[in-house]
Amino acid sequence: MNVELNGQTILANIPQQEVLGHLIILKGQFVLVEKEENKTSHKFISPEAVEKAFTAKTVSSGWLSPNTLWWGKTPNGEGIIQFYPPQKYSITIQLLEGNKTITVPMPGFIFAGNYSSYYLWVIKGKIFKQDCQLYKAPLPNIWNDSNRICFGKNIPPTCNPDSINKAWQLFWNSPFNQDLSQNKCRSHPHNVCNLLISLQGAKSFPVKELVSCSYQRIKNPNDIPKYLFEHE
Structure with missing residues:
Protein backbone atom coordinates (compact mmCIF):
# COMPACT_ATOMS: atom_id res chain seq x y z
CA MET A 1 0.00 0.00 0.00
CA THR A 55 -3.25 14.01 23.75
CA ALA A 56 -6.57 12.56 24.78
CA LYS A 57 -5.46 11.11 28.10
CA THR A 58 -3.22 11.99 31.01
CA VAL A 59 0.31 10.56 30.87
CA SER A 60 1.72 9.76 34.29
CA SER A 61 5.05 8.29 35.36
CA GLY A 62 3.55 6.84 38.52
CA TRP A 63 5.43 7.05 41.82
CA LEU A 64 9.14 7.67 41.29
CA SER A 65 11.99 6.24 43.37
CA PRO A 66 13.69 8.71 45.75
CA ASN A 67 16.87 8.12 43.71
CA THR A 68 15.25 9.34 40.49
CA LEU A 69 16.47 12.66 39.11
CA TRP A 70 14.83 12.73 35.67
CA TRP A 71 12.05 10.92 33.83
CA GLY A 72 10.89 11.41 30.28
CA LYS A 73 9.11 9.86 27.32
CA THR A 74 11.55 9.26 24.47
CA PRO A 75 11.25 7.81 20.94
CA ASN A 76 12.68 4.56 22.34
CA GLY A 77 10.42 4.41 25.38
CA GLU A 78 10.81 5.83 28.87
CA GLY A 79 14.12 7.36 29.95
CA ILE A 80 15.17 7.57 33.60
CA ILE A 81 18.23 9.00 35.36
CA GLN A 82 19.03 8.11 38.97
CA PHE A 83 21.66 9.12 41.53
CA TYR A 84 23.14 6.85 44.20
CA PRO A 85 25.43 8.55 46.76
CA PRO A 86 28.77 7.04 47.79
CA GLN A 87 28.40 3.81 49.76
CA LYS A 88 29.76 0.27 50.06
CA TYR A 89 28.69 -2.54 47.72
CA SER A 90 29.12 -6.29 47.88
CA ILE A 91 30.39 -7.57 44.54
CA THR A 92 31.51 -10.93 43.17
CA ILE A 93 34.44 -11.09 40.74
CA GLN A 94 35.14 -14.15 38.61
CA LEU A 95 38.83 -15.10 38.90
CA LEU A 96 40.81 -18.04 37.53
CA GLU A 97 40.88 -19.65 41.00
CA GLY A 98 37.12 -19.12 41.45
CA ASN A 99 34.65 -16.42 42.42
CA LYS A 100 35.71 -13.86 45.01
CA THR A 101 33.08 -11.81 46.89
CA ILE A 102 34.26 -8.54 48.41
CA THR A 103 32.75 -5.44 49.97
CA VAL A 104 34.19 -2.22 48.57
CA PRO A 105 33.45 1.52 48.83
CA MET A 106 32.25 3.17 45.65
CA PRO A 107 31.81 6.84 44.64
CA GLY A 108 28.44 8.36 43.75
CA PHE A 109 26.77 6.75 40.72
CA ILE A 110 24.70 8.25 37.91
CA PHE A 111 22.55 5.40 36.53
CA ALA A 112 20.50 5.91 33.37
CA GLY A 113 18.13 3.65 31.46
CA ASN A 114 16.29 3.86 28.15
CA TYR A 115 14.32 0.93 26.69
CA SER A 116 16.58 -2.09 27.48
CA SER A 117 19.89 -0.19 27.60
CA TYR A 118 21.45 1.03 30.84
CA TYR A 119 24.43 3.32 31.45
CA LEU A 120 26.66 4.12 34.40
CA TRP A 121 28.95 7.01 35.39
CA VAL A 122 30.38 8.26 38.67
CA ILE A 123 30.93 11.72 40.16
CA LYS A 124 33.17 13.15 42.84
CA GLY A 125 31.51 14.27 46.06
CA LYS A 126 28.39 13.21 47.92
CA ILE A 127 25.91 15.68 46.41
CA PHE A 128 24.50 15.59 42.88
CA LYS A 129 24.94 18.68 40.72
CA GLN A 130 23.61 19.03 37.17
CA ASP A 131 26.87 20.41 35.81
CA CYS A 132 29.27 18.18 37.73
CA GLN A 133 31.97 16.32 35.81
CA LEU A 134 31.32 12.69 34.90
CA TYR A 135 33.88 9.93 35.28
CA LYS A 136 34.00 6.32 34.13
CA ALA A 137 32.60 3.82 36.60
CA PRO A 138 35.59 1.95 38.11
CA LEU A 139 34.07 -1.42 37.25
CA PRO A 140 34.40 -4.05 34.51
CA ASN A 141 31.57 -5.01 32.15
CA ILE A 142 30.89 -1.42 31.06
CA TRP A 143 31.75 -0.25 27.54
CA ASN A 144 34.45 2.45 27.45
CA ASP A 145 33.07 4.39 24.50
CA SER A 146 29.44 4.68 25.56
CA ASN A 147 29.46 3.79 29.31
CA ARG A 148 26.71 1.29 28.51
CA ILE A 149 26.46 -1.69 30.85
CA CYS A 150 27.11 -5.12 29.36
CA PHE A 151 24.78 -7.53 31.15
CA GLY A 152 26.16 -10.58 29.33
CA LYS A 153 23.62 -13.38 29.22
CA ASN A 154 21.36 -11.59 31.69
CA ILE A 155 18.43 -9.71 30.17
CA PRO A 156 17.56 -6.49 31.99
CA PRO A 157 13.92 -5.36 32.12
CA THR A 158 12.62 -2.63 29.84
CA CYS A 159 13.19 0.67 31.61
CA ASN A 160 10.27 2.27 33.45
CA PRO A 161 9.76 3.64 37.00
CA ASP A 162 8.78 0.18 38.30
CA SER A 163 11.59 -1.80 36.68
CA ILE A 164 14.70 0.37 36.82
CA ASN A 165 15.43 -0.66 40.42
CA LYS A 166 15.31 -4.30 39.29
CA ALA A 167 17.90 -3.52 36.61
CA TRP A 168 20.08 -1.84 39.26
CA GLN A 169 19.90 -4.90 41.51
CA LEU A 170 20.54 -7.25 38.57
CA PHE A 171 23.74 -5.36 37.80
CA TRP A 172 25.11 -5.68 41.34
CA ASN A 173 23.89 -9.21 42.04
CA SER A 174 25.45 -10.66 38.89
CA PRO A 175 29.12 -11.77 39.08
CA PHE A 176 31.59 -9.47 37.33
CA ASN A 177 34.02 -11.08 34.94
CA GLN A 178 37.13 -9.25 33.74
CA ASP A 179 35.76 -8.18 30.35
CA LEU A 180 35.96 -4.44 29.62
CA SER A 181 38.19 -3.92 32.65
CA GLN A 182 40.75 -1.69 30.89
CA ASN A 183 41.14 2.08 31.30
CA LYS A 184 38.79 2.29 34.29
CA CYS A 185 41.25 3.55 36.92
CA ARG A 186 44.69 5.20 37.23
CA SER A 187 46.73 2.68 39.19
CA HIS A 188 45.58 -0.46 37.33
CA PRO A 189 44.83 0.67 33.76
CA HIS A 190 44.92 -2.88 32.42
CA ASN A 191 42.48 -4.40 34.92
CA VAL A 192 40.29 -2.43 37.35
CA CYS A 193 39.48 -5.68 39.19
CA ASN A 194 42.93 -5.46 40.83
CA LEU A 195 41.98 -2.07 42.27
CA LEU A 196 38.63 -3.38 43.53
CA ILE A 197 40.28 -6.29 45.35
CA SER A 198 42.75 -3.90 46.99
CA LEU A 199 39.89 -1.74 48.29
CA GLN A 200 38.32 -4.46 50.43
CA GLY A 201 38.05 -3.02 53.93
CA ALA A 202 38.74 0.58 52.83
CA LYS A 203 36.55 3.33 54.26
CA SER A 204 36.09 5.34 51.08
CA PHE A 205 36.90 5.20 47.38
CA PRO A 206 40.09 7.08 46.36
CA VAL A 207 38.76 9.63 43.87
CA LYS A 208 42.27 10.16 42.47
CA GLU A 209 41.74 6.82 40.72
CA LEU A 210 38.85 8.10 38.58
CA VAL A 211 39.23 8.44 34.81
CA SER A 212 37.49 11.46 33.25
CA CYS A 213 34.84 11.31 30.51
CA SER A 214 35.81 14.80 29.32
CA TYR A 215 36.76 13.54 25.86
CA GLN A 216 33.36 11.93 25.30
CA ARG A 217 30.16 13.60 24.10
CA ILE A 218 28.49 13.03 27.50
CA LYS A 219 30.62 15.04 29.95
CA ASN A 220 28.12 16.05 32.65
CA PRO A 221 24.58 15.03 33.70
CA ASN A 222 23.00 17.74 31.53
CA ASP A 223 24.36 15.93 28.47
CA ILE A 224 22.65 12.60 29.26
CA PRO A 225 19.09 13.43 28.11
CA LYS A 226 20.42 15.76 25.43
CA TYR A 227 22.51 13.14 23.62
CA LEU A 228 21.57 9.73 24.97
CA PHE A 229 17.79 9.90 24.89
CA GLU A 230 17.14 12.37 22.09
CA HIS A 231 19.69 11.03 19.62
CA GLU A 232 20.05 7.33 20.48
Missing part, protein backbone atom coordinates in the same frame (compact mmCIF):
# COMPACT_ATOMS: atom_id res chain seq x y z
CA ASN A 2 1.36 3.41 -1.01
CA VAL A 3 0.45 5.52 2.04
CA GLU A 4 1.75 8.76 0.52
CA LEU A 5 -0.29 8.29 -2.68
CA ASN A 6 -3.42 7.46 -0.68
CA GLY A 7 -2.91 10.59 1.39
CA GLN A 8 -2.58 12.76 -1.69
CA THR A 9 -5.74 11.21 -3.17
CA ILE A 10 -7.74 11.88 -0.02
CA LEU A 11 -6.57 15.51 0.18
CA ALA A 12 -7.36 16.11 -3.49
CA ASN A 13 -10.96 14.98 -2.97
CA ILE A 14 -11.71 17.05 0.12
CA PRO A 15 -14.03 20.01 -0.70
CA GLN A 16 -12.18 23.27 0.01
CA GLN A 17 -15.11 24.61 2.04
CA GLU A 18 -14.56 21.77 4.53
CA VAL A 19 -10.93 22.68 5.14
CA LEU A 20 -11.00 24.86 8.27
CA GLY A 21 -7.24 25.23 8.58
CA HIS A 22 -3.90 23.50 8.53
CA LEU A 23 -0.80 23.18 10.70
CA ILE A 24 2.64 24.26 9.48
CA ILE A 25 5.51 22.51 11.28
CA LEU A 26 8.67 24.58 11.77
CA LYS A 27 11.80 23.86 13.80
CA GLY A 28 10.71 24.23 17.42
CA GLN A 29 7.51 26.05 16.48
CA PHE A 30 4.13 25.46 14.83
CA VAL A 31 1.92 27.83 12.83
CA LEU A 32 -1.83 27.25 12.86
CA VAL A 33 -3.51 28.63 9.72
CA GLU A 34 -7.27 29.05 10.22
CA LYS A 35 -9.90 30.04 7.67
CA GLU A 36 -13.16 31.76 8.58
CA GLU A 37 -15.34 33.01 5.74
CA ASN A 38 -13.03 35.20 3.63
CA LYS A 39 -10.42 35.75 6.31
CA THR A 40 -7.26 33.74 7.01
CA SER A 41 -5.45 34.05 10.32
CA HIS A 42 -2.01 32.78 11.36
CA LYS A 43 -1.25 31.85 14.94
CA PHE A 44 2.10 30.70 16.34
CA ILE A 45 1.72 27.92 18.90
CA SER A 46 4.25 26.02 20.99
CA PRO A 47 5.03 22.29 20.70
CA GLU A 48 3.60 21.89 24.22
CA ALA A 49 0.25 23.33 23.09
CA VAL A 50 0.16 20.96 20.10
CA GLU A 51 0.97 17.99 22.30
CA LYS A 52 -1.80 18.95 24.72
CA ALA A 53 -4.29 19.32 21.88
CA PHE A 54 -3.53 15.87 20.45
